[in-house]
Amino acid sequence: MYTTELKDKNQAPQSAAVVEDPARLEAFEARVAADDFIEPKDWMPEAYRKTLVRQISQHAHSEIVGMLPEGNWITRAPNLRRKAILLAKVQDEGGHGLYLYAAAETLGTSREEMIDALHSGRAKYSTIFNYPTLTWADIGAIGWLVDGAAIMNQVPLQRTSYGPYARAMVRICKEESFHQRQGYEIMTALAAGTDAQKRMAQDALNRWWWPSIMMFGPPDENSPNTAQSIRWRIKRETNDELRQKFIDVTVPQAEAIGLTVPDPDLTWNEARGSYDYGAIDWDEFYAVVRGEGPVAKERMQARVKAWEEGAWVREAAAAHAAKHQAREAAE
Ligand SMILES: [Fe+2]
Numbered sequence: 369m370y371t372t373e374l375k376d377k378n379q380a381p382q383s384a385a386v387v388e389d390p391a392r393l394e395a396f397e398a399r400v401a402a403d404d405f406i407e408p409k410d411w412m413p414e415a416y417r418k419t420l421v422r423q424i425s426q427h428a429h430s431e432i433v434g435m436l437p438e439g440n441w442i443t444r445a446p447n448l449r450r451k452a453i454l455l456a457k458v459q460d461e462g463g464h465g466l467y468l469y470a471a472a473e474t475l476g477t478s479r480e481e482m483i484d485a486l487h488s489g490r491a492k493y494s495t496i497f498n499y500p501t502l503t504w505a506d507i508g509a510i511g512w513l514v515d516g517a518a519i520m521n522q523v524p525l526q527r528t529s530y531g532p533y534a535r536a537m538v539r540i541c542k543e544e545s546f547h548q549r550q551g552y553e554i555m556t557a558l559a560a561g562t563d564a565q566k567r568m569a570q571d572a573l574n575r576w577w578w579p580s581i582m583m584f585g586p587p588d589e590n591s592p593n594t595a596q597s598i599r600w601r602i603k604r605e606t607n608d609e610l611r612q613k614f615i616d617v618t619v620p621q622a623e624a625i626g627l628t629v630p631d632p633d634l635t636w637n638e639a640r641g642s643y644d645y646g647a648i649d650w651d652e653f654y655a656v657v658r659g660e661g662p663v664a665k666e667r668m669q670a671r672v673k674a675w676e677e678g679a680w681v682r683e684a685a686a687a688h689a690a691k692h693q694a695r696e697a698a699e
């Protein structure tokens with residue numbers, strides 16, 4: 369899954385930024401412009417560090433919260449093959465969250481701080497996970513559209529300027545393409561099935577299309593951090609560029625399996641070589657960002673419950689590690 373790098377509550381305004389040493393800043397900018405990777409021990413401007421911590425931790429949270437809507441369907445998968453695939457996919461998302469928390473930790477923020485920010489509602493995660501999964505076709509639609517949108521966003525991040533983030537993204541992208549394929553395969557099977565199955569597939573596309581388009585974040589004119597992030601190569605393409613690419617590859621996929629994208633204004637623009645699309649309901653997007661998504665409260669309750677019930681595992685692992693260290697020290 370992925371993140372749109374949203375403004376967190378209590379985020380310091382840009383004007384509060386520290387004044388950096390101009391010579392160091394210039395050397396840093398030259399390295400970034402030359403496509404050098406920045407590594408954890410290298411000097412970096414405070415604003416770069418903060419933007420990365422926010423983006424990588426939001427990305428990590430999105431992976432972990434993203435396990436919930438699909439995890440709900442593991443026990444209800446229609447057969448053993450589908451269950452095995454879904455289990456593997458949800459485990460992959462857990463792994464993505466862990467690599468990303470580890471990458472964010474190299475910037476000097478602790479795992480506990482990040483988890484606490486998530487559970488207390490200070491940190492954001494992708495708005496898409498605050499929508500419910502009502503039918504099995506939703507599992508298909510999520511893989512196809514949500515993981516499909518994630519790939520669009522994450523492929524350029526393999527060349528993001530921060531080394532640990534870029535390297536985590538290489539493996540994540542390989543796994544995301546499997547996620548997209550399994551989702552599209554579910555949709556293909558349903559769309560070629562009985563009338564009831566076709567209706568289920570179309571209904572899932574109807575509900576997930578617009579939230580998927582919104583996953584790319586606010587339009588460029590309302591995305592104040594984009595220019596700086598592109599200059600520092602934290603981001604390599606803008607929200608609107610990525611959204612357009614996603615629409616252009618996904619519409620023919622829907623047509624190929626006989627489903628209709630729920631946008632009456634969608635038309636091929638010969639001159640641009642791209643699809644024109646209808647107006648996005650940004651009021652809905654910002655409402656979900658503010659935590660008013662249909663199942664936002666349930667998602668956070670499920671996360672906090674899992675964290676609390678898993679306390680004994682963390683304590684047992686820490687006790688085991690301490691015992692080992694003590695034994696090694698004694699030897
Ligand atoms: Fe993922």
Ligand SMILES: [Fe+2]
Nearest residue numbers: 369515544547
């Ligand atoms: Fe995924």
